[in-house]
Structure formats: C-alpha cells, structure tokens
Amino acid sequence: MNINDWIPSGAGMEGESYSSESHPELIMKVYTVERPESSAEDELALNEYMQREYAKTVALLRCGIRVPKVLEVTRYEGHLALISQRIQNKKSFCRLAGERPELIPTLAKRMAAIMKELHSKEVTELNKKMDNADFYFTKEVDKYQTLLNSNVVLNAATKEKVQKALNTIAAEDRTTLLHGDMHFGNIITDGENDYLIDLGDVCYGHPNNDLAMFYITTHYGSDHSFDFLYHMTWQQALEFWNIFKVAYYGREISDAEVFEQLKNYMLARCVWFKNEQIQQELSDILSRKDNQLSAEVKLKALE
Numbered sequence: 687m688n689i690n691d692w693i694p695s696g697a698g699m700e701g702e703s704y705s706s707e708s709h710p711e712l713i714m715k716v717y718t719v720e721r722p723e724s725s726a727e728d729e730l731a732l733n734e735y736m737q738r739e740y741a742k743t744v745a746l747l748r749c750g751i752r753v754p755k756v757l758e759v760t761r762y763e764g765h766l767a768l769i770s771q772r773i774q775n776k777k778s779f780c781r782l783a784g785e786r787p788e789l790i791p792t793l794a795k796r797m798a799a800i801m802k803e804l805h806s807k808e809v810t811e812l813n814k815k816m817d818n819a820d821f822y823f824t825k826e827v828d829k830y831q832t833l834l835n836s837n838v839v840l841n842a843a844t845k846e847k848v849q850k851a852l853n854t855i856a857a858e859d860r861t862t863l864l865h866g867d868m869h870f871g872n873i874i875t876d877g878e879n880d881y882l883i884d885l886g887d888v889c890y891g892h893p894n895n896d897l898a899m900f901y902i903t904t905h906y907g908s909d910h911s912f913d914f915l916y917h918m919t920w921q922q923a924l925e926f927w928n929i930f931k932v933a934y935y936g937r938e939i940s941d942a943e944v945f946e947q948l949k950n951y952m953l954a955r956c957v958w959f960k961n962e963q964i965q966q967e968l969s970d971i972l973s974r975k976d977n978q979l980s981a982e983v984k985l986k987a988l989e
Contacts, residue, residue: 692762704762705772713772716762733759736768739886742823743770745815746885749807753882773876780870783926784918794926796880797873798933801896804882807863809890826864826891827856833957837965840957844969848957851950860892868896869903870926871916897934898951900927901944906968 692704692714701717717732736759743756755771777785779793809823834848865872866887874881903916904927912920931939949972956969 701765704767711772711774712757712769714760714762714767714769716765716767732766735886736766740768742888743885745812745823746882746888748815749812751804751807751882752879753885773874773881776874776876776881778871778917779873779875779880780916780918780923780926782875783870783922784916787922787925790922790926791929793870794929795933797870798930800873800880800882801865801868801893801934804865805862805893805896809861809863812863812890823863823888823890825859826866826889826895827852827859827954829889830954830957834954837957839962839965840969844966848953848969851953854950855892855894855954858892858894861890862893864889864891864893864896866896868899869916870900870923892951894948894951895955897944898948898955900930901948902952902955902968906971 691706691708693707694702695705695713696703701715704714704716706712706714717736740756740759743753746753747755754773757769757771760767760769779797783790783793813822830852834845834852837845840848865882865885866889867884872882872884874883904923907915907920909920912918912923916923918926931941931944935944953969953972956965956972959965959968
C-alpha cells in the first residue's frame with residue numbers, strides 16, 4: 687500500500703482521518719494531537735492503547751459483534767495511525783437523529799438491541815479470542831479506581847463519596863462485556879448495517895457502567911455541547927433516551943428509578959472525564975440529594 691496515496695478526509699478531537707484513492711474501502715485515523723506536556727511515556731501509552739484497541743476489535747469480530755474491521759497499527763508522517771475498514775455513507779446515530787428526528791424512535795430501539803447483544807457476552811468468551819494475552823479485557827471498576835487514586839482535582843469530601851460509590855459497584859461487579867464509552871455517537875450506520883466504533887475503552891463489568899455513561903450523555907451538558915458534539919438538540923437527546931430505556935429494560939421505567947440504579951456508577955464515572963471542571967460539576971450534581979432526575983442539568987464547562 688502506497689503511504690503517499692492517503693489524503694485528508696476529516697478531523698476530530700484526537701487527530702485526522704485519511705482516505706485512499708487506490709483503496710477507497712479503507713480509512714486511516716492518524717493521532718496528531720500534541721500537548722506541551724507530551725513525553726516519550728505518553729507516546730508509549732498511546733501506542734499501547736492503539737494496539738489494545740486493535741486486539742479488542744479482532745476479538746469482537748470473532749465473537750460476532752459488528753464492528754469495522756481493522757488492518758494494522760502503523761505510522762504516518764511520524765504519527766501513530768490505525769488503518770481500518772471504511773464504512774461507506776456512514777452516519778452516527780446522533781447525527782442521523784438530529785437530521786431526521788422522525789427516525790429517533792427507530793434508532794433508539796436499535797441502539798437498545800445493540801447494547802443488549804453486547805451485554806449478553808461474557809468476557810471469558812472474549813479473552814479466549816485474543817491473540818495477545820497482554821491485551822486481555824480489564825475491569826471497568828479497576829480503571830475508575832486507578833483514576834481516582836491519581837486524581838488531584840476533586841476535594842477530599844468528594845473523593846470519599848466517589849470511593850464509597852466505587853466500593854458499592856465493586857461488590858455488584860460482573861464479567862459482562864462493556865463498550866466503555868457508550869453513547870449514540872459511537873454507533874454508526876450505513877443504512878443497512880449498524881456498527882459499534884471507538885473500541886479502545888472496551889472492558890468488562892456491570893452493564894450499569896454503560897447505561898450510566900449514556901444517561902450522563904443525554905441528561906447533563908449545555909445547548910452548545912449537544913449541537914457541537916452530537917449534532918442534535920438537548921430535547922432530541924432526551925426523547926432518544928426515553929424511548930431507549932423502555933426498549934432496553936423491556937418495560938416502562940421512570941428516570942427516578944433508573945437514576946437510583948445508576949447513581950453510584952455515574953458518580954464513579956466522573957473521574958473518567960479529562961475536563962477537570964466537568965469532573966467537579968458532575969460529582970457535585972450527582973452528590974446532591976435534590977438532583978432533578980428528569981430535567982436537563984447544565985454544565986458550565988460545556989457552555
């Protein structure tokens with residue numbers, strides 16, 4: 687494959703995407719984000735993250751989960767890059783919902799079916815499909831604990847609340863396969879098939895971990911963040927959630943009941959966000975007893 691054949695086709699938060707004229711069925715994501723504090727250790731960590739994503743994707747494919755195929759981790763102009771299958775004419779569920787709101791009921795039910803299928807898989811089944819034992823799937827709760835231990839943003843009282851939440855969810859832990867960053871931007875469709883994408887955080891634990899992330903995605907933010915990140919309005923996101931939750935749980939269920947089930951998982955999730963202000967705002971909101979469960983809660987960090 688001619689490395690000079692690649693041309694820029696899009697940009698994201700972590701880098702740029704490239705397409706190939708001679709191989710239109712492929713896409714290359716080049717990680718070009720450079721921070722002043724970046725070091726050789728950061729480079730090694732990114733390389734391991736990409737190798738892990740590659741290994742996980744191969745295992746998911748072998749277990750019948752529909753994800754874009756991956757070819758290799760390589761370098762392009764000095765930057766780490768991942769070459770994978772290009773899904774022609776693809777759109778994320780959130781973008782499609784924003785462009786065609788009448789499809790929200792259908793898309794929400796399809797997302798619920800995809801998540802239920804994913805959550806029917808056990809990690810022991812997946813680990814048997816791994817080519818490299820160094821990249822076995824890891825526990826979501828262990829990731830949160832590591833992040834909390836190194837957290838220098840949250841105050842002592844908040845960290846204590848998060849630790850209690852972690853202790854609770856650790857006692858409820860399972861070996862269920864999780865996406866790790868589940869929301870409607872990480873499912874795409876070409877009109878015929880739907881695919882899970884952004885698989886670097888795939889792990890295992892209680893399904894509530896994935897549900898907590900999606901609850902946060904649809905309930906906390908700002909008008910600007912929903913337009914910029916998800917190409918839809920906040921009200922459309924809430925409509926999507928309300929249809930999704932009934933399809934996922936298989937019954938009518940209030941946000942109050944869902945919140946009670948997910949609150950510890952959402953509180954633990956706070957330490958996952960890289961934005962320090964989001965960490966603090968979310969943890970404060972989720973720690974309050976008077977939290978408005980069904981209403982939109984604005985985050986100043988996203989305005």
